[in-house]
Amino acid sequence: MDYQKTYTYPSTLNQTTSDTPAPAPYTPQQTIPQYAPSQPYPTPPTPLQPTQPQIVPQPVPPINFQEQSYIENILRLNKGKVGTFYFTYTDSSEWRDRVYKGVIEAAGRDHLIISDPKTGKRYLFQMIYFDWAEFDEEIQYQYPYR
Template sequence: MVQYYWYPGGYPQPQPQPQQQQQMTPPNIQPTTPAAARQEESYIENILRMNKGKLGTFYFTFENNKEWNAKVIKGYIEAAGRDHVILSDPSGKRYLMLMIYLDYVTFDEEINYNL
């Protein structure tokens, strides 16, 4: 911290402060708890990953697009990332869809969801 004092000319001058040696302290790292792991698993991409291979109906909307403002895809989950999901419909056609457009997903069977 620098403190200022006034000398006769009227301009502030920094007053030197004795330097204190700072010790590095290790960060407080908390071990991963089951509760923390559960909270992380609740993200949509993790839920989709836990249900890889299942057939679901995915509802997407695209704002300000008059020609193609909604899309429904019934397909199998092949992969899911933080910002995308890869689906394949029963005919084998594959879709790479962005999560920002995903509204919701329905499944005709029980889904895997670990709490």
């Protein structure tokens, strides 16, 4: 469809009829009246100075903060201890279930680093595959108060 041929604009838009007077053209001498208040705006009063002495905040005594017992926090508390760590890799038929024994080097929200005490080799594991851990000694469970 050809829009230029279909739609044509009437040629009478630019013409004025004799019934309607043509508007006067704008001349630069015309100005818009400026409105100014007859009285100046009042200024707000200045605030008064307080007559009471300033209150100095007292130091807050420390709260007995206890870390929540997420797995990564418990593993972090037991850094340096030897443990046996069980992992399940659900997407792999070859690596379905794996067991690693080593020393906890570090633990984060999504990872665990253990080292093999015999070779010194370090391993980084994703916590998403972690199942559980076993320790041959007592484990630390609560954070000591600071």
